[in-house]
Amino acid sequence: xxxxxxxxxxxxxxxxxxxxxxxxxxxxxxxxxxxxxxxxxxxxxxxxxxxxxxxxxxxxxxxxxxxxxxxxxxxxxxxxxxxxxxxxxxxxxxxxxxxxxxxxxxxxxxxxxxxxxxxxxxxxxxxxxxxxxxxxxxxxxxxxxxxxxxxxxxxxxxxxxxxxxxxxxxxxxxxxxxxxxxxxxxxxxxxxxxxxxxxxxxxxxxxxxxxxxxxxxxxxxxxxxxxxxxxxxxxxxxxxxxxxxxxxxxxxxxxxxxxxxxxxxxxxxxxxxxxxxxxxxxxxxxxxxxxxxxxxxxxxxx
Amino acid sequence: xxxxxxxxxxxxxxxxxxxxxxxxxxxxxxxxxxxxxxxxxxxxxxxxxxxxxxxxxxxxxxxxxxxxxxxxxxxxxxxxxxxxxxxxxxxxxxxxxxxxxxxxxxxxxxxxxxxxxxxxxxxxxxxxxxxxxxxxxxxxxxxxxxxxxxxxxxxxxxxxxxxxxxxxxxxxxxxxxxxxxxxxxxxxxxxxxxxxxxxxxxxxxxxxxxxxxxxxxxxxxxxxxxxxxxxxxxxxxxxxxxxxxxxxxxxxxxxxxxxxxxxxxxxxxxxxxxxxxxxxxxxxxxxxxxxxxxxxxxxxxxxxxxxxxxxxxxxxxxxxxxxxxxxxxxxxxxxxxxxxxxx
Numbered sequence: 138x139x140x141x142x143x144x145x146x147x148x149x150x151x152x153x154x155x156x157x158x159x160x161x162x163x164x165x166x167x168x169x170x171x172x173x174x175x176x177x178x179x180x181x182x183x184x185x186x187x188x189x190x191x192x193x194x195x196x197x198x199x200x201x202x203x204x205x206x207x208x209x210x211x212x213x214x215x216x217x218x219x220x221x222x223x224x225x226x227x228x229x230x231x232x233x234x235x236x237x238x239x240x241x242x243x244x245x246x247x248x249x250x251x252x253x254x255x256x257x258x259x260x261x262x263x264x265x266x267x268x269x270x271x272x273x274x275x276x277x278x279x280x281x282x283x284x285x286x287x288x289x290x291x292x293x294x295x296x297x298x299x300x301x302x303x304x305x306x307x308x309x310x311x312x313x314x315x316x317x318x319x320x321x322x323x324x325x326x327x328x329x330x331x332x333x334x335x336x337x338x339x340x341x342x343x344x345x346x347x348x349x350x351x352x353x354x355x356x357x358x359x360x361x362x363x364x365x366x367x368x369x370x371x372x373x374x375x376x377x378x379x380x381x382x383x384x385x386x387x388x389x390x391x392x393x394x395x396x397x398x399x400x401x402x403x404x405x406x407x408x409x410x411x412x413x414x415x416x417x418x419x420x421x422x423x424x425x426x427x428x429x430x431x432x433x434x435x436x437x438x439x
Numbered sequence: 440x441x442x443x444x445x446x447x448x449x450x451x452x453x454x455x456x457x458x459x460x461x462x463x464x465x466x467x468x469x470x471x472x473x474x475x476x477x478x479x480x481x482x483x484x485x486x487x488x489x490x491x492x493x494x495x496x497x498x499x500x501x502x503x504x505x506x507x508x509x510x511x512x513x514x515x516x517x518x519x520x521x522x523x524x525x526x527x528x529x530x531x532x533x534x535x536x537x538x539x540x541x542x543x544x545x546x547x548x549x550x551x552x553x554x555x556x557x558x559x560x561x562x563x564x565x566x567x568x569x570x571x572x573x574x575x576x577x578x579x580x581x582x583x584x585x586x587x588x589x590x591x592x593x594x595x596x597x598x599x600x601x602x603x604x605x606x607x608x609x610x611x612x613x614x615x616x617x618x619x620x621x622x623x624x625x626x627x628x629x630x631x632x633x634x635x636x637x638x639x640x641x642x643x644x645x646x647x648x649x650x651x652x653x654x655x656x657x658x659x660x661x662x663x664x665x666x667x668x669x670x671x672x673x674x675x676x677x678x679x680x681x682x683x684x685x686x687x688x689x690x691x692x693x694x695x696x697x698x699x700x701x702x703x704x705x706x707x708x709x710x711x712x713x714x715x716x717x718x719x720x721x722x723x724x725x726x727x728x729x730x731x732x733x734x735x736x737x738x739x740x741x742x743x744x745x746x747x748x749x750x751x752x753x754x755x756x757x758x759x760x761x762x763x764x765x766x767x768x769x770x771x772x773x774x775x776x777x778x779x780x781x782x
Contacts, residue, residue, distance in 0.1 A: 150639070166523040206476070207473070224551075229483075233478055233480075235480050236479065237475075237476045238476075239478065240476030240477050241474075242479070247542040264480075284646075286540055286721075286722055287540070288538065288539050288541075289538045290535045290537070291537055302722065303722050304495075304645075304722065304726075307644070307645035307646045307649065308490050310645070311490040311645040311646065312488060312489065312490055315482060315490055316488045317480065319482040319487065319488070320482060323479065323482050333641075334640045334641050334689070337640045337647075354538075357491060362454060398650075422527050
């Protein structure tokens with residue numbers, strides 16, 4: 138029937154009809170063509186690593202990076218870091234999430250004030266770590282309570298319920314420490330100018346020195362990192378999407394919501410991967426702890 | 440339905456099924472599932488991550504067949520001596536229902552039980568207020584041990600020097616923080632301790648402060664000892680006597696951070712100084728060869744002859760003033776011969 142109708146049209150009408158159809162098709166296709174020409178080549182995700190690291194922040198961070206990997210429009214990740222570290226297991230979880238992401242796309246970490254201890258652990262697998270000249274990075278070590286024997290307590294079913302044997306407490310902290318140092322060398326061994334012993338000394342390095350000794354790769358901020366990740370991903374033009382850290386807080390690491398010091402949520406007997414200044418802030422003088430104990434050195438010769 | 444209608448319906452069904460089928464098959468073929476990039480986890484595995492263990496166990500044995508000796512042991516005040524001791528002060532807070540961790544003397548438990556098992560007598564000395572003048576305690580003693588030299592008063596130090604001059608054996612454990620008092624006590628024998636603490640990040644017993652030390656020579660203190668573990672050690676040097684133990688070469692001193700093989704124990708005649716008291720603690724006494732070292736220490740303490748010069752009733756060749764406690768309440772009540780203590 139269509140053919141019969143078509144044949145009834147004059148040539149001019151046929152041309153007009155074809156033109157109409159072409160215009161309609163063009164109108165439909167134009168936005169796509171426009172979008173293709175105008176839109177960026179891809180998207181860079183900026184994911185925040187902010188504040189103390191605990192299971193909540195690690196959960197959110199892992200979730201955000203999973204989302205980034207599954208989102209086909211995202212081609213690269215910048216980690217916007219300002220963290221003094223936190224719980225060892227949570228830091229390791231975040232480390233693993235970053236490593237998984239670097240397997241799929243370029244990842245650069247840019248450290249603001251601090252990427253220390255667990256915060257440094259987290260960014261280790263990034264392709265590169267950028268710092269400002271005064272960013273604090275490193276602190277590859279464990280802070281924890283002094284090994285102490287515990288007394289008898291019928292309330293517990295076994296001695297280790299009252300507290301670990303001092304030998305076990307040392308071994309526990311050593312396990313975390315050893316794995317941390319190994320992770321540093323696993324990820325950055327080829328770039329480090331430091332020996333294993335120097336890394337294990339747990340010094341916090343400021344940015345410029347960190348670049349010099351290989352704890353970091355270059356001086357730069359999040360802007361530099363975004364541009365460089367986009368270049369690595371082969372994007373001429375790109376959009377930026379930011380994933381904020383909403384669960385992180387100082388709580389549990391010495392700061393309450395008002396920013397004042399509190400040690401209410403810190404267990405000074407648990408090994409932590411946190412920067413020394415935060416540890417001292419949070420835990421205070423060890424003589425303030427329950428079962429107070431004087432400094433091992435007796436205050437001399439530190 | 441007419442033939443034409445059936446044809447149209449059939450065409451629709453066939454076209455629909457074909458389209459859905461092709462698209463579904465295509466999707467399944469093209470879709471390779473949700474990807475999970477693999478990560479390197481080798482260094483988290485037990486064979487790489489578990490810390491080395493130091494051998495534990497053995498017995499504390501004495502070789503000496505000396506007759507009964509009296510050993511006075513000074514462990515100092517609970518709160519000031521050792522972090523561990525503070526536990527006792529707060530024992531009630533820990534809701535211990537059937538006992539406590541122990542008094543300050545627990546930190547030398549393995550040594551005292553060894554001495555007692557071998558027929559020797561042990562007397563604990565806390566301070567002059569609790570136990571009277573040290574001189575009095577030392578009168579009948581053959582040996583003296585202090586794990587808290589920094590808590591000895593001037594009068595106690597004088598009494599100790601007099602005791603050593605008379606041939607009494609003295610063992611000082613010089614934990615970090617006590618260098619001044621150790622140097623004061625040891626200077627006549629050419630032994631001194633340095634400020635600061637030792638640590639080793641390369642090879643240690645699961646903590647940078649837990650360093651290994653090995654015998655330097657065949658000092659009686661270190662016979663049959665191969666390695667001991669010191670949980671927190673200070674440098675102990677000697678100019679006249681013998682170095683008894685040194686650390687591994689990667690050990691560093693906290694003040695200078697220089698790596699060296701540091702001397703941590705010295706021995707000169709009747710005086711021995713070990714730069715750590717932790718090896719005597721029950722939790723550490725069987726680590727590596729600490730048990731052998733404790734046995735040797737016990738032998739050292741009961742071997743030798745003490746003259747009775749230092750007894751309170753005997754004339755002394757040292758300045759009698761030095762016997763009078765020169766500080767603390769009651770010092771003025773002490774008679775020069777020390778025989779009448781008036782509290």
